[in-house]
Amino acid sequence: MFTSSTRSAVIVAVALAALSVSCGTSDKPDTSAPTGTTAPASTTAPASTTAPADQEVGEAPTTAGAGESRPADSTQDAAPTPDTTSVELVRDAFAGLQATLNDSCDAPGNCPYFLGRVYDELQRMDRAMKGDKKGPGHFREPIALIGKLNGALDGDRSFENLKKHQSLLIGTRDQINAWMQGHPDDYR
Known part of the structure; x- marks a missing residue:
């Protein structure tokens, strides 16, 4: 039988594993953490709302074309705002x-x-x-x-x-x- 602390550790390990799979789809290596260490994973946001690993929180989404990644042009397709x-x-x-x-x-x-x-x-x-x-x-x-x-x-x-x-x-x-x-x- 598992103890309460063992169950908690298993739940945390499963959650971290799930997050690493959902966030680990970037072609770029993670250069934000020093070599030999890993950055802590966040478990506060659902996987569907997390930013890609190569995108900062609050940064504009990126679009890929011909194998390159670039920031999306937010002014190009922006809907006109009221002229106030x-x-x-x-x-x-x-x-x-x-x-x-x-x-x-x-x-x-x-x-x-x-x-x-x-x-x-x-x-x-x-x-x-x-x-x-x-x-x-x-x-x-x-x-x-x-x-x-x-x-x-x-x-x-x-x-x-x-x-x-x-x-x-x-x-x-x-x-x-x-x-x-x-x-x-x-x-x-």
Whole structure:
């Protein structure tokens, strides 16, 4: 007769054997564990929902073709989503830009962060407006203001250059804030 601990050991051994058979179908060797050791098997998920041995948890499924494995292109066959994302992008970018309104270079050591943040939020706003379903023509004025700023900065995002153009940077932010306040449908 088997003891309780023997039965438990047999059940665990059978479960581990079943998992190793279901997960051991990869052509690739397991390189995640050092040589001579094995990685512990997980018994929390049913075998039908476990990822292949060569795929990380949360990673996109792979498709094999002509003997090779590659990540599946998630954008290729993705169903179109409702076109609320472009409105959300503008709204979120505007919220980020507004979050800079009560900050300044007045606090010691804050100026590099503050100017960099204003610059980043303006660039995010520019991308969101250009990608909005209304089209960049709807946002012609704010996009032009950001374009003028970018021209003056000439690709130099260093603190020294942002500080040199601080009045243009903050003025651009304030003008875009005023424009957006006049167009509430673009962020509500």
